[in-house]
Amino acid sequence: MTSQLPIVVIGGGTAGCTVVSTLAAMTTQRIILIEPGQSSVHDDEPAFFNVLSDAAMSRSVQTTLVDGGQDKPYVQAHVLGGGSAINGLLLTGDEPSFLHGLTRMATEADCGQVGAALLTENGRYSRLWWNAGRWNPGRAVQHLVDEGRVTAITDSVTYLEHVQRVVTVAHTTNQAIEGSLFVMCAGALATPALLLHSSLERAVSGIGDGLQNHPTITFTLQLKVSTTQRFDATVVRESRSSSGAKLLTVAYERTNAENATTGLLTISLMDPESRGGVWRSNTAMQNDFNMLATIRDRVAMREAVRELIAAAMSASFSAISHQVLVDSDGTSVEVLDAMKNAELDEWIADHLTVVSHAASSCHEVVDSDGKVRGVGNLYIADSSILHSVPPCSPAGPVVIEAARIARAIGETLT
Numbered sequence: 001m002t003s004q005l006p007i008v009v010i011g012g013g014t015a016g017c018t019v020v021s022t023l024a025a026m027t028t029q030r031i032i033l034i035e036p037g038q039s040s041v042h043d044d045e046p047a048f049f050n051v052l053s054d055a056a057m058s059r060s061v062q063t064t065l066v067d068g069g070q071d072k073p074y075v076q077a078h079v080l081g082g083g084s085a086i087n088g089l090l091l092t093g094d095e096p097s098f099l100h101g102l103t104r105m106a107t108e109a110d111c112g113q114v115g116a117a118l119l120t121e122n123g124r125y126s127r128l129w130w131n132a133g134r135w136n137p138g139r140a141v142q143h144l145v146d147e148g149r150v151t152a153i154t155d156s157v158t159y160l161e162h163v164q165r166v167v168t169v170a171h172t173t174n175q176a177i178e179g180s181l182f183v184m185c186a187g188a189l190a191t192p193a194l195l196l197h198s199s200l201e202r203a204v205s206g207i208g209d210g211l212q213n214h215p216t217i218t219f220t221l222q223l224k225v226s227t228t229q230r231f232d233a234t235v236v237r238e239s240r241s242s243s244g245a246k247l248l249t250v251a252y253e254r255t256n257a258e259n260a261t262t263g264l265l266t267i268s269l270m271d272p273e274s275r276g277g278v279w280r281s282n283t284a285m286q287n288d289f290n291m292l293a294t295i296r297d298r299v300a301m302r303e304a305v306r307e308l309i310a311a312a313m314s315a316s317f318s319a320i321s322h323q324v325l326v327d328s329d330g331t332s333v334e335v336l337d338a339m340k341n342a343e344l345d346e347w348i349a350d351h352l353t354v355v356s357h358a359a360s361s362c363h364e365v366v367d368s369d370g371k372v373r374g375v376g377n378l379y380i381a382d383s384s385i386l387h388s389v390p391p392c393s394p395a396g397p398v399v400i401e402a403a404r405i406a407r408a409i410g411e412t413l414t
């Protein structure tokens, strides 16, 4: 059934732009996208650290990694296209079939010395969200806006008004937008935060429960020579812990846009059991990834770090680096190598790094078509509805789910 009131999509990131494009192809009903970020001007830039250095494209929130630990900044997209406009371009899982031809495998010509060293240590080239340009779903949406088929409002939603379990209005900083149907796509931290702030937990239980991320440890390589390369990261290594947990090592050619004399080696636990949450206290929204909360995750991460130490101390990495440092105090990898398990576990808890792969904070809230249980016209289609953080780079599963949910919504409109 169509309605005079528009469909309102909240958040124009990886999922939100996929939802808008899919719905625009299925219905003539008006679509409004509310996204605070502008279009990206960096889609031809292969080196993602250069994109990230544009401060207009991202912002951080404080998040806790380990229960009771210190808050750390979590980088989030703030741009049309969301994470897909700024991400590291790695696509380590399957290419979404409907994007065939818009991604490609990395090649030797794309790769620098750090990637080449990991290749000799059982690494492999990754697929990239790149084929003569970055795959950014914000571009297709910008065309729809330019053609007048979609209305984009550059603002943040602050509150959802609802009456008897039906959402009626999305309030932004500057205006109130009525809609017939609302699709939340603000990401795995902002979507539950907005639902909780709108007091929807009175109608829906489980908002914010189950938040996950990929626990990660990062080493810095002090390179003997600085080199230029096309992409900042092209090579990954997949492995398993003794319990079968999935591990992913990534080689980065630089540390940031300014520094070409250091590279990075990271290792992540890709299928953690541990879950945290997003919740509302009296004073503020809070989130805690609660990483490494289970023994299986702690042991898997310890084995992961031992594996990273072995790679960093291998002949391949010794050939390109003066030294490998494991923290900002300048501790060398050899010191870490000498630690007994208990000491290493403590070190890991203190040095876990945050990656921008938050997921799964609303997976208990929706049915299989993304519809929020107990609310008549509210859907969620972003990374928050994934059952768990994907065991691969996450943008692929986010796109696949967003497209599937948008098609399910579209079918209810015709």
Ligand SMILES: Cc1cc2nc3c(=O)[nH]c(=O)nc-3n(C[C@H](O)[C@H](O)[C@H](O)COP(=O)(O)OP(=O)(O)OC[C@H]3O[C@@H](n4cnc5c(N)ncnc54)[C@H](O)[C@@H]3O)c2cc1C
Pocket: 010, 011, 012, 013, 014, 015, 016, 034, 035, 036, 037, 052, 075, 076, 077, 078, 079, 080, 081, 082, 083, 084, 086, 087, 088, 089, 090, 091, 092, 155, 156, 157, 158, 185, 186, 187, 188, 190, 194, 356, 357, 358, 382, 383, 384, 393, 394, 395, 396, 398
């Ligand atoms: C720096 C970085 C590097 C990454 N590297 C990789 C990689 O190499 N490979 C990979 O597969 N994945 C990578 N990811 C992860 C991937 O990009 C995310 O998993 C994916 O983008 C999540 O999609 P989403 O739609 O849930 O959220 P996002 O894409 O983050 O979109 C959320 C959007 O909602 C908007 N928003 C937030 N709050 C509000 C509000 N109140 N009102 C309206 N709009 C709002 C934001 O501005 C944003 O545009 C990376 C992410 C980051 C940030």
